[in-house]
Amino acid sequence: MEAPFIYRRPCGNGSTEDAAIMAALEGDLGRLKGIVESLGKGNGNRAAVFSLKKGGVGVLHCAACAGHLEVCMYLVEELGGDANMTAAEGVTPFMTAAQSGDVSTVKYLLDRGGDLMKADEKGRTVLHHAACTGSTKVTEFLLSKGIPVDIDYGHGTALYQAAANEQDKTVKILLDHHANAGADVNGKGNLASPLVIATMRGGYTNEVRLLLKAGADPNIPDDLGTLPVELAALNDCMEEVEMLFPLTSPIPGVPNWSVHGVISHAKLECKKPLEEHHIARRKAMFKSQASKAFKLKNYDLASKLYGLAIDHAPDATLYSNRSLCRLQMGDGEGALSDAYKCRTMRPDWAKGCYRQGAAHMLLGEHKQAHDALLDAQKLDPGNEEIERELRKAMELMKVSPDEDDQ
Template sequence: RVGWRLGSQGREVLISPGVRRVAGLVRALEKSRRDPREVLDATREAGLGALHMAARIGSVPVCRYLVEEIGVDVDADGTESVTPLLCAMFGGSLDTIRYLLDHGANPDKVVSDGFIPLHHAAGMGDREMVELLLTKGASVDSVSASGTPLHIAAFRGQDEAMKVLLENNADHNKILPGIDTPLISAITASSVKCVKLLVEAGADVNDGLVPPLAAAADKGLTACLKCLLEAGADPNVPDPSGRLPIELAALNGTREDVEILFPVTSCIPTVHDWSIDGIIRHAKSVSMKQGDYSNLRRIEELKSLGVKSVKRNDYSTAATMYSMAMEHDPHDATLFSNRSLCWLRMGDGHKALQDALACREMRPGWPKACYRQGAALMLLKDYGGARDAFLDAAKLDPQSSEIKAALREAMSSLEISHGATKTT
C-alpha cells in the first residue's frame, strides 16, 4: 500500500512497556512508503520476524498491532520452524499465548521432529500453559521424537503438567520404540510423584520393553519399588538381560530393596543359599562371571520382547531385540526368520532376503525359511525367484494354505510382469 502511514494503534505500540527490541521496526514502518510486510521481511533478526520478537517479550499490544493492522501471519515460521506461539511460550506470557491462540494460532503446528507446542509446555512443567493449549484443541497424545507430551512430562519429572495431561485422558500406557512407556520415563527421571500419578491413573505396572519393577530396582528407587509392588507389579519378570528385580537390587547393594522383594520373589534355581545375604553374594558372583543359565534366560527374554513388539506392529524394536539375541546365539535360525519378517514389514527387501538366506543355510529343510525367502523376493519384484522359493516351501510342506496362496500370487505376478514386458 503505497503511501501507508502508521495508525493510532501503531503509535501506542511505541510507548508500550518492554518493546524496545521491536520499536525500531515500528518506526521503520512509519517512515516507509513500502508495503509494511516488505519492511518487516527486510528487518528479520536471526531468522525471526517482528511478531516472533513481540511474542517473546510478551507484548500483547505489539502482537495485536502486527496481526490485526499489518496482517502478519499468526503462524509465521521462523528459524527451524519456530512460531510466534512457541516464542510466547518461551517468554512465559500466558496473555500473549492466549491472544495468539484466540487469533488463529495452530496449537498443533509441528515445529521439528514432530514436536508441537504441548510437548514444550509439558517439558517446561507449566500447568496453566498446558491447560490453555488443551482447551484450544491441542492433541494430547501427539507423538514426537521424544514421545508424547506425557512421556516428556514424566521424563522431566513434571508432575503438575502430568496431572493436567492425565485429567485430559492422555494415554498412560503408550509404548514407543526407544522410549518405552511414560511409567518407564518417570522411573528414569527418579520421580516418585510421577510414578504414583501414573499408577493411580491405571498405568500397567507389568508392561513395557523393560519391566517397570526391574527398572526401579536397577536405579535403587525404594519408594517407587513399594508403589509398584502395591499396584501388582510381578517381581518374577526379568529385565532384557535376564536378571530379576531382586538380583538388580542386590547388584546395586540396596539391601532394603532386597529385603522388600525377598518375600514375594520365587526361588532362583541357581541361587543355592536362598537368603538375603545369599542372594547378594550370588548377584555379585554372577556379575563377575555370567553363567550359561543366565545367558540362555537373556536370549529367551529378548525373543519374548521381540514377539511382543511384533504384536504391537513395532517392527523396528522387534528387529533390535532379535539382533541383540543373535549376539548371544548367532546360529538360531528362528531369530533370522523373525528378523527377516521385521525387515519385510518395514519395507526393506534386501535385509529381509539376507536374513532369509542365512536362515535357509542354517536349516535347509525348514519350509518357513523358504517362505521368508520368497516373501523377500516378492517385495524386490523378483517374481521368478519368489516362485522358485515358494515351490521349495510347498515341497517341504504341501499342506500349508499360506504357502499355496503365496505361490499363486507369485505365479500371477510373474505372468503379469511377462505380459507387460511383451507389450512394451
C-alpha cells in the first residue's frame, strides 16, 4: 500500500513556482509575501499565487504539509485560500496538514472549513492521511472530532491502510477506538489477499503482524489452496509461522498438527512441480493485478505482484515494469538491478536501456545514464522521450563533471 502524497522539494531552477513552493515548505513568510507582491497589487493578481504549482501541488498544500501555521493563516485569511482546494490526486491542504503531525495547523484548517468526510481520488480522508503517515497526535485529534473510525470509500479503512503502511502506533490508536479494517483487509475481489501476498514473498514479518492486528483472515488460501501459514513455512519465516499457526484451522492431510508438522507438510508439498498451465495462469493473473495496482499509483503493491509473476516465469517485460515501479518509489538500486536483468534478456530493446538510464539518473550517476540513454537512442531513433532524457543527462554532466569521474 502506497503512503499518501508527501511533497518532495523541487530541484530549484530559479522559477517563480520553485521559489514560492520552497518558501511555503520552509515557512519563509517574508519571502512568500515578496513573491505575492511581485505578482501585482490587485486581489486577483495576489491570489494568483495559488496557480503557482509543481507536480500539480500548490503553496497552501506545501505549507500545510510542513505544518507552517503562520504561512497557512496568511494564505487563507489574506489571500482567500481554501482548506478544501484540490491538487494532484484530489488531495486538499487539510489532508496534507494531517501528515505534518502538527495538531494546531490541522485544527486551524478544520476551523476554516476543512472537510472531515471529503475523500481524495484514492478514497483517503484526512484520517487516512494522518494514519498512513504515522501522525499519532493528529489521528487522536481527528477521532475526538467525531470522524468515523471505519470510514471507507471503497479503498479500505484508515486501519487497513495504516496496517499496510506499517504504522504500528496509529494501528494501535485505531484499534483502541474499536476500528474494523473491513472486508478490504482480505483483498475481496483480488487474486490474492494482502496476507497471502506478504507470506508468499517472505521477509514481510512486520506487515504480517499488522495485517493480523487489522483483522486479516489467515484461513483464506491462495488460488492453489495454499494457506498463509504454509507459504510462510516455505519461505522459512519461522516467526510468521508461529504467529499464523494458532489462528489457522487444522489443514486436512496434516497428521501432526503442530508448527513443525505444518512446516514438514509444506516442504513436502512444494516439491510437487506446478503444471505449465498453472504457471502461465498465475503469471498472467499476477501481471494483471500488478498493472491495476500501478494505475492506482500503488507502486509498492505493484512491485510485489510483478515480483510474484517473475518468480513463476521471468521475462524482460516484467523486469522493466518492476524497474519502473521502483523508480516511482525512489529505489534507484532496485530499479537499476531490474533494468540490468531486462537488458540481459532483451539486449536489443530500447526500453531496457531507457530504464537503466532512468535508474542511473535517480542515483545521480549522470555519465552512466548518458551511456545507457545513448544505447536506447540508437535502438529507437527519433523517440522524443529518450532524446529529452539524453539531453538532460548531458546537461547534468556539464554541471557536475567531477561527480561522474569519481
